[in-house]
Amino acid sequence: MTRPWRIAWLLFFATLLNYLDHQILSLVSPVLRSRFRMTATEFSHLLSSFLFGYAAMQIPAGWVVDRIGSRSGLTLAMLWWSTAGVLAAFANGPGELAACLFLVGVGEAANWPTAVKAVQEWFPPSQRAVAVGLFNAGSSAGAVPAPVMVEAITLAYSWRAAFALCGALGLTWIFPG
Secondary structure (H helix, E strand, C coil), X not given: XXXXXXXXXXXXXXXXXXXXXXXHHHHCHHHHHHHCCCCHHHHHHHHHHHHHHHHHCHHHHHHHHHHHCHHHHHHHHHHHHHHHHHHHCCCCCHHHHHHHHHHHHHHHCCHHHHHHHHHHHHCCHHHHHXXXXXXXXXXXXXXXXXXXXXXXXXXXXCHHHHHHHHHHHHHHHCCCC
């Protein structure tokens, strides 16, 4: 396999992990709502904190990646969002969890701008659509195992373990990158 296609597969797995992490909060919501005695509205604030960080950082993440490059940019982003995901496992209340989820969103925002830039850098125009299709498939591939995986981890261990283990998966992605 050529180097550009190895990079495309790394982008696929980064996007898979991105979407796996996206699912955790929704999947552990019944446990969190019970544990922290939250109403549906209060729980929605947790989701909003993630989405605000994600939306607010799309353009700044692209700007940073344009300056430091796609490899450094995605490595930094993965380190950021995975560490924030692990930290979410240690949250002692909704406020701390919201702060961690905001930080997860900030880091995850860099995935798409970085992946697009990497494809532009490594692929000739005639192969870019296929490479984008490959990394984009990671979003569906991450959403598919998430319910089974996160539920199994949560039932066997705890909601905290779901955040910690999924964050740890992201940290392992950094080594082949």
